[in-house]
Amino acid sequence: MSAEAARPPLSERLRPGLRAGVALGPVAFLVGLSFGVLARPEMGKVAPIVMSAVVFAGASQFGALAVLASGGGAVPAVLAGVLLNARFLPMGLALGPSLPGRALRRAAEGQAVVDASWALANRGDGTFDRDRLLGATLPQYPLWIIGTAVGTLAGDRLGDPDALGLDALFPAFFLALLIPELKDRRTLGVALAGAGLALALTPVAPAGVPVLVACLAALWGLRR
Amino acid sequence: MSAVWITIAALTVATILIKSAGPVAVGGRQLSPPALRVITLLAPTVLAALVAVETFGSGKHGLVVDARFLGLLAAGAAIALRMPLAVVVLAAAGAAAGARALGAA
Numbered sequence: 001m002s003a004e005a006a007r008p009p010l011s012e013r014l015r016p017g018l019r020a021g022v023a024l025g026p027v028a029f030l031v032g033l034s035f036g037v038l039a040r041p042e043m044g045k046v047a048p049i050v051m052s053a054v055v056f057a058g059a060s061q062f063g064a065l066a067v068l069a070s071g072g073g074a075v076p077a078v079l080a081g082v083l084l085n086a087r088f089l090p091m092g093l094a095l096g097p098s099l100p101g102r103a104l105r106r107a108a109e110g111q112a113v114v115d116a117s118w119a120l121a122n123r124g125d126g127t128f129d130r131d132r133l134l135g136a137t138l139p140q141y142p143l144w145i146i147g148t149a150v151g152t153l154a155g156d157r158l159g160d161p162d163a164l165g166l167d168a169l170f171p172a173f174f175l176a177l178l179i180p181e182l183k184d185r186r187t188l189g190v191a192l193a194g195a196g197l198a199l200a201l202t203p204v205a206p207a208g209v210p211v212l213v214a215c216l217a218a219l220w221g222l223r224r
Numbered sequence: 225m226s227a228v229w230i231t232i233a234a235l236t237v238a239t240i241l242i243k244s245a246g247p248v249a250v251g252g253r254q255l256s257p258p259a260l261r262v263i264t265l266l267a268p269t270v271l272a273a274l275v276a277v278e279t280f281g282s283g284k285h286g287l288v289v290d291a292r293f294l295g296l297l298a299a300g301a302a303i304a305l306r307m308p309l310a311v312v313v314l315a316a317a318g319a320a321a322g323a324r325a326l327g328a329a
Contacts, residue, residue, distance in 0.1 A: 092246020126260025168295025
């Protein structure tokens with residue numbers, strides 16, 4: 001593996017991604033915190049922390065929690081969570097060609113996909129920087145779990161997460177990631193079409209489906 | 225096992241499979257220019273859809289305009305002023321919390 005040996009060491013390659021991930025860390029912490037606060041009454045002290053450690057997909061955790069809290073059973077809760085993760089299918093298909101190595105290794109690296117890291121790893125030319133993806137996720141993962149733990153253990157002292165405006169974090173966070181992507185009018189048009197498609201479907205489709213269907217707007221790229 | 229733990233176990237397996245699917249199906253290959261253009265457009269499309277749904281989506285009522293929209297406007301202003309990400313999200317949370325405290329939204 002001479003090509004491998006010629007590359008800089010892993011710690012050096014991960015550094016730009018780590019730097020980006022550290023900036024994302026406080027958001028992961030705060031959203032994890034609001035998940036912990038909301039999950040505590042429904043799931044107890046331990047389960048929310050375990051869930052953040054092993055599922056590590058914010059929207060699907062909130063979605064599954066909402067079903068459980070409304071009295072739905074495990075099956076609808078898992079279905080809601082799966083639909084909210086469905087966007088990771090097209091996102092993973094986009095990422096896959098940029099991942100070298102065996103299938104098992106690519107599958108493991110695919111676990112690092114969360115919205116922010118995936119967006120930051122995208123080079124804007126249809127390829128992804130694998131080291132940036134891994135580096136950006138590394139700080140977010142422990143902070144997501146720690147945030148959840150603080151939320152479950154200290155939640156009764158924090159009050160309602162909505163009163164603190166924590167539900168406004170997600171859209172602001174995604175907007176900050178979106179703006180640098182809007183490089184030209186075509187991109188802006190497709191992004192608006194995706195948003196419009198998602199909004200149109202939100203009142204009628206189960207959560208998660210609108211964003212999945214919105215991905216179809218990117219097929220506009222098949223045109224010159 | 226309670227519904228909570230069944231949910232956690234099943235959602236863990238499902239999430240791993242979903243995140244693995246793309247990388248396993250297509251790995252390490254050169255793509256055609258049209259495929260690259262589609263992938264290039266995917267990030268802004270997904271992010272714009274997430275902004276829209278997370279701002280206006282409501283579990284029970286379909287679409288609503290509430291304090292989250294004020295938060296989004298505050299975030300937009302912070303982005304326009306080239307503030308760092310932490311300031312952007314705190315501006316959003318602060319605007320939404322303020323509006324709710326005043327009973328405006």
